């Protein structure tokens with residue numbers, strides 16, 4: 001087995017969740033603030049239902065009031081936008097999350113554009129992407145890449161000057177991850193399916209983030225010895241015996257023999273995403289109430 005340190009996402013997420021819960025308790029006590037999060041689920045996607053249930057449970061655990069909206073799969077685009085506009089105007093709701101993916105008749109860009117950027121706790125609105133990219137104040141940062149940054153920082157305190165490679169260029173993970181690592185003064189490469197020599201780009205990285213959704217794509221011989229490896233992939237693959245299991249985008253067994261530190265799947269990035277959503281909801285609520293925002 002490998003020699004890499006395992007980065008324990010469950011533990012780090014539990015620590016962040018505890019801090020968020022404590023900050024919310026004092027906001028309630030001193031400012032009569034109970035943050036509210038609206039969670040909108042459209043249709044019956046089973047994975048989405050699990051994620052949404054988890055988010056609502058975490059709200060409960062930290063003292064955020066959740067407003068769950070489960071809408072039929074055939075809802076009209078306009079009706080969904082009308083719901084969002086209502087949530088934008090509802091003072092009890094500090095954060096709005098519309099679970100993705102959405103059914104085919106819904107225009108996801110229109111949905112994200114309709115959410116008030118200051119309530120956009122997923123950080124997907126173009127205004128928040130622009131704030132993050134330019135350093136303008138008030139950005140709400142997407143939860144998964146922010147969670148990845150906290151995981152990286154738990155092992156690598158001096159990031160300036162390091163080479164970081166991100167495999168994957170999605171708006172949800174790859175691009176905001178690149179912005180966050182650039183803000184930490186890393187030299188950042190975004191690699192993707194058309195990259196000429198993907199293995200070489202990965203091998204150059206002191207910090208490697210894999211977020212492509214390809215099971216075990218990144219093997220140990222793609223990894224620089226001692227690198228910090230963050231695996232965002234959650235892929236369900238068949239195993240002998242007719243069952244399935246979850247694996248990441250990184251081949252854990254070979255990678256952990258080479259890396260300096262590595263996140264497991266499950267138990268790495270996943271738990272951090274929800275903890276960061278709770279953090280973003282608290283931050284959004286503090287900003288809306290013009291309260292000093294906690295450092296989390």
Ligand code: GUN
Pocket residue numbers: 097098099100101122143144172
């Ligand atoms: N679907 C997959 N990841 C996410 C996420 O971070 N937020 C939302 N809203 N939907 C998702």
